[in-house]
Amino acid sequence: MPDGDKNVLVGLSRDGEDTTVTPLGYPGRVLGPGETYDTVSEKISSIVLKQPLPKSWWFGFTVAFAMLMMFLMAVSWLFYRGIGIWGVNIPVAWGFAIVNFVWWIGIGHAGTFISAILLLLMQKWRTSINRLTEAMTLFAVACAGMFPLLHLGRPWLFYWLLPYPDTMGLWPQFRSPLVWDVFAVSTYFTVSLIFWYVGLIPDLATLRDRAPTRGKQFAYGMLALGWRGSARHWQRHQSAYLLLAGLATPLVLSVHSVVSFDFSVAIVPGWHSTIFPPYFVAGAIYSGFAMVLNIVIPLRRLYGLQSYITLRHLNNMANVMLATGMMVAYGYLMEAFMSWFSGDIFEEFMMVNRAFGPYGWTFWLLMLTNVLIPQVLWIRRVRITPVLLFLVALSVNVGMWLERFVIVITSLAREYVPAMWRMYYPTRWDWMTFIGSIGLFLTLLFLFIRLLPLISMAEVRELVAEHEEVEP
Amino acid sequence: MKEKNTLYGLVAEFADSSAVLKATQRAYANGYRNMDAYSPFPIHGLAEALGRRRTAVPLIVLLSGMTGGLGGYFMEWYSMRVDFPFNIGGRPLHSWPAFIPITFELTVLCAALSAIIGMLALNRLPEPYHPIFNAPGFERASVDRFFLCIESADPKFTLTDTRNFLQDLNPIQVTEVRA
Structure with a gap:
């Protein structure tokens, strides 16, 4: 047994996965066997510096870039013609744009959750996935932030949302959740960016020192700000990093709470509910982890990162998904219960309409993809079989998008006065903008994988130093 | 203005984190104050060994x-x-x-x-140039090597004594660094 640790059963499965398990039968390793400071640096930096671009990278990037071009086309046409090209109208004034906004910002929650909350809880397994998930957060929030702006009738006046001394003598309405949203999302993006960059500085120095060409050396050198690994610098760096984690922790919980206020402060049946903030936050972490799994599972295979992103990581993420998924299911149950318990005719009708109205099929599809299918995560074999886990995560991502569709569209389409009822149908521009935003996300992700280290080398070295491979 | 090629300090190179930590503690106990240690990841207690207590x-x-x-x-x-x-x-x-x-x-x-x-x-960053980058093999300070530099500005610093002191710590090598 390689570690001399008698509690650990070692085995290798057919596809080279390390299947070391703890006595309870869970995957044990945070880091593969035989990793040293040098192999860590070599393996991770070579993805950026040396390795020729794999064909799959080119293929993925091409598809993503084509989708991004479609996004630009849809947005250009939108700017030219106005939001009349979308399916939105009164009463469904919030169509795909807001559904996509909430979906993307939810996905953006896993990154900071993994980086900040798991850092404070001293969960060692976060180390090799935090960089990638933080990058994912940034890109998802960038996608999210665009939708409310596109949804503005006159997007070029977006700065009216900010408090600045304007010639009209006006201020934003600080009592409005929509203005809170501006502050919450922009703060979240800024803080995530700072957190990500502070963690990147030492790794950029590694890239600078290993860069094979003068150009790369210069570029990474500039980004590394002259980092030299001095002990005094490390002390302040670690202090700042920990403080940022402490600041980001309540921030993560606040952002989706504020997003849920956009709905729950309004008096629309199906929106006006106190369970929204916690249930939105749980849903955000749920979809965020699903997206992390959807990205990480192909990546570890493609770049041979199985000894950094181990089965233990997959198992843990699946567990988080299962837990938050149950909270979300509880949220659905409580929504249904409260609509009956309230005795309010509009609330009762909302729930019946949601399940059996014209959009009923989206509700049942949501129940299938978001509540029923993820129950297979109770089975250990599913949690440690990457392909199955990938499919479950995909189902959750679809389900979380449907959840927002159900909340936004069915509530608005059948509001109080039946004379005002009207169906909402997305147009091709709605779809192109939505699918195009996935293209933007993937394009940024492919560029990130190409240009920056996708695993924090400095932190993995710490893991190597601690020799802490197995915690039963 | 400083003239070129002045001596910045003496650098000892180590292969693991506990060695550099012990070396730093001994250097501090020996009365050296103007010194710094460099490592590819944060080492618990290294800043304290350099005599630093807390950060602002x-x-x-x-x-x-x-x-x-x-x-x-x-x-x-x-x-x-x-x-x-x-x-x-x-x-x-x-x-x-x-x-x-x-x-x-x-x-x-x-x-x-x-x-x-x-x-x-x-941290006085960004600072693209620093004399320590002239130390031979310093590019490994961001990969797998640990360095302790006693600077010539230290009052106790003399070329021979400090070199002998560093040699006693069992480093991989001791080299002079020029500014």
């Missing part, structure tokens, strides 16, 4: 966070109550619960900005 980063973050929070709340109170009072459904002008989310966000925003700016400023 937390204080900076606390003060900026408070400034951001108070400033944010003041902005909302001033704009909604003083500068542009506007009656919406008879609700109070100073409706403080509605002011909390933005107060919170601005607290976090200012604190986080000060954390990175404060950390970089105290």
Whole structure:
């Protein structure tokens, strides 16, 4: 047994996965066997510096870039013609744009959750996935932030949302959740960016020192700000990093709470509910982890990162998904219960309409993809079989998008006065903008994988130093 | 102005983190003060071994966070109550619960900005050139090697004594670094 640790059963499965398990039968390793400071640096930096671009990278990037071009086309046409090209109208004034906004910002929650909350809880397994998930957060929030702006009738006046001394003598309405949203999302993006960059500085120095060409050396050198690994610098760096984690922790919980206020402060049946903030936050972490799994599972295979992103990581993420998924299911149950318990005719009708109205099929599809299918995560074999886990995560991502569709569209389409009822149908521009935003996300992700280290080398070295491979 | 090729210090190179930590502790016990240790990842206790106790980063973050929070709340109170009072459904002008989310966000925003700016400023970064980069093999300080540099500015520094002292610590090599 390689570690001399008698509690650990070692085995290798057919596809080279390390299947070391703890006595309870869970995957044990945070880091593969035989990793040293040098192999860590070599393996991770070579993805950026040396390795020729794999064909799959080119293929993925091409598809993503084509989708991004479609996004630009849809947005250009939108700017030219106005939001009349979308399916939105009164009463469904919030169509795909807001559904996509909430979906993307939810996905953006896993990154900071993994980086900040798991850092404070001293969960060692976060180390090799935090960089990638933080990058994912940034890109998802960038996608999210665009939708409310596109949804503005006159997007070029977006700065009216900010408090600045304007010639009209006006201020934003600080009592409005929509203005809170501006502050919450922009703060979240800024803080995530700072957190990500502070963690990147030492790794950029590694890239600078290993860069094979003068150009790369210069570029990474500039980004590394002259980092030299001095002990005094490390002390302040670690202090700042920990403080940022402490600041980001309540921030993560606040952002989706504020997003849920956009709905729950309004008096629309199906929106006006106190369970929204916690249930939105749980849903955000749920979809965020699903997206992390959807990205990480192909990546570890493609770049041979199985000894950094181990089965233990997959198992843990699946567990988080299962837990938050149950909270979300509880949220659905409580929504249904409260609509009956309230005795309010509009609330009762909302729930019946949601399940059996014209959009009923989206509700049942949501129940299938978001509540029923993820129950297979109770089975250990599913949690440690990457392909199955990938499919479950995909189902959750679809389900979380449907959840927002159900909340936004069915509530608005059948509001109080039946004379005002009207169906909402997305147009091709709605779809192109939505699918195009996935293209933007993937394009940024492919560029990130190409240009920056996708695993924090400095932190993995710490893991190597601690020799802490197995915690039963 | 400093002339070129002055001696910056003597550098000892180590292969593992505990060696550099022990070396630093011994150097401090020997009375050396102007020195610095370099490592590819943070080593617990290394800054303390250099004689550093705490950093000012937390204080900076606390003060900026408070400034951001108070400033944010003041902005909302001033704009909604003083500068542009506007009656919406008879609700109070100073409706403080509605002011909390933005107060919170601005607290976090200012604190986080000060954390990175404060950390970089105290570290005097960005600083693209530093004499330590002239140390042979220093490019491995960001990969798998650990360095201790005793600077010539130290009052106890003499070329022969310090070299002998560093040699006693069992380093991989000891080299001179020129500024």
